[in-house]
Amino acid sequence: MQVDTVLLKVASRCNIDCSYCYVYHQGDTNWQRMPKHMSLATVHDVIRQLATLYEDQQHPFAIVLHGGEPLLLPRNILSVLLQELSDRLPAFCCRAIQTNGILIDDDLLDLCLRTNTTLSVSLDGPADINDAFRIGFGGEGTHARAVAGIERVRRHPAGERILTGALCVVDPESEPQRVYEFFKSLAVPSVDFLFKDGNYAKLPPGKAAIDSTEYGKWLATLWDCYIGDPDPPRVRILDDFGRLLLGGASVKEGRGQGTFCIVVIDTDGTITKNDTLKSTYDGADRFERKWSVASDRLSEVAASSAFIESSQIQHPTSTVCQTCSLLSVCGGGMPLTRWHPETGLANPSVYCADYKLVIGHIRETLQWYR
Ligand code: SF4
Structure with missing residues (x-):
């Protein structure tokens, strides 16, 4: 398999405490045993393995710094990581940081500019919607600090190049129109929307029953806002559904029938399965064999039967x-x-009924445009 995304879990802790977080609040406990952040030695192993991976597969892959909160990685180590990735990999191996925005400062933005690294900020909409779930350890809202981070990026001379978008977890009890207008007012170039994690043992928050359609209705209304807007931001989930209905392919896992090859590297250098599996049961994202960037070539891990199976x-x-x-x-x-x-x-x-509703709705409206 050719790796298309490498997710670097550079920090295993977070500076906020979102109630729906799959890392800390869905039953997985591995974060407690992980180093709080990648060490400089592990970062050097990561850089070496990523450079080798590119030599081996001669095909670009995206590198996303993730956490926890990735900006908790001490700045001197982050500088080494981003600078070395920039020096040793071609520019089309794009590098991005998924952050809650709170620790963005001008030094970071200068570093992003120097190393051709982009930022995407997690934020769930207007303050009352965001602060119902995205809270600090004392239960306080985080909206103002996240928006301040986005504004800091936009004040930076290269802000438009650095900020690629926002990532919003859907609250189906919110009004989609308000959320859409909020992101329009922030003037972010793209927004992706995620449904909250859940499964048959624990339904996602806001979903009353397996056959209920709260999330589907929410996304269908968002589609109406989107399709009626002459100057919309890009909305990845809706673009994907539209493209797939028209015979194209999705750019993200979880929709369509493509196979995405995602390698996840934890703060201690361990290579894991897709980390979103953490929300099913404790340890679900761990391979039986413990691979590590200290000793294992990523192209060989990706070619192994255990990795392909996962x-x-x-x-x-x-x-x-x-x-x-x-x-x-x-x-x-x-x-x-x-x-x-x-x-x-x-x-x-568990979102089957929601998908049927929203995909049916998008298909119906696309027929008007034929
Ligand atoms: S049965 Fe439901 S979950 Fe499965 S592909 Fe169809 S819509 Fe999707």
């Missing part, structure tokens, strides 16, 4: 999904949302 779970095994007329668009949803404690992943997504 990537293939992107394709649903439930006969309900395999015979579904929407499979080519829906893709069965993210594997974590198919998980049941007794049947594992062999189920449709």
Whole structure:
């Protein structure tokens, strides 16, 4: 398999405490045993392995710094990481940081500019919506600090190049129009929307039953805002559904039938499965064999049967999904949302009814444009 994304978990802790977080609040405990951040030695191993991976596969891959909160990585180590990645990999191996925005400062922005690194900020909409879930350890809201971070980027002379967008976790009880208008007012070039994590043992917050459609209705209304807007930001999930309905491909896992090859590297250098699996059961993202960037070549890990098997779970095994007329668009949803404690992943997504609603709605409106 050719690696297309490398997720670097550079910090295992966070400076805020979002109630829905899959790292800390869904039952996985590995973060407690991880170093708080990558050491300089591990960062050097990561750089060496990524340079080798590019030599081996001669194909670009994206590198995303993730956490926890990735900006908790001490700045001297972050500088080494970003500078070395910039020096040793071609520019089309793009580098991005997914941050909550709170620790953005001008030095960081200068570093991003020097090393051709972009930022995406996690934020769930207007203050009342965001602060219902994205809170500090004392329960206080985080909205003002995140927006201050975004404004700091926009004041920077290269801010437009650095800020690529926002990442919003959907609260189905919120008004999609308000959330859409909020992101328009922030003038971010793109927004991606994620559904909250959940499975058959624990339904996602805001979803009353397996066959309820709160998230589907929310996203369908957002689509109406989007399609009616003459100057919209890019909205990745809606673009993906639209493209897939028109016969194209998605750019993200969890929809469509592509196979995304994602390597995750933890703060101690361990190579893990897709980290979103943490929300199913403790240790679900761990391989039986402990691979590490200290000793294992990433191209060899990606070629191993255990890694290929873990990537293939992107394709649903439930006969309900395999015979579904929407499979080519829906893709069965993210594997974590198919998980049941007794049947594992062999189920449709808990968001099945939501996907049917929103994909049907988008298909109907696209027909008007034919
Ligand atoms: S999750 Fe539902 S809509 Fe999606 S492919 Fe499976 S059965 Fe079809």
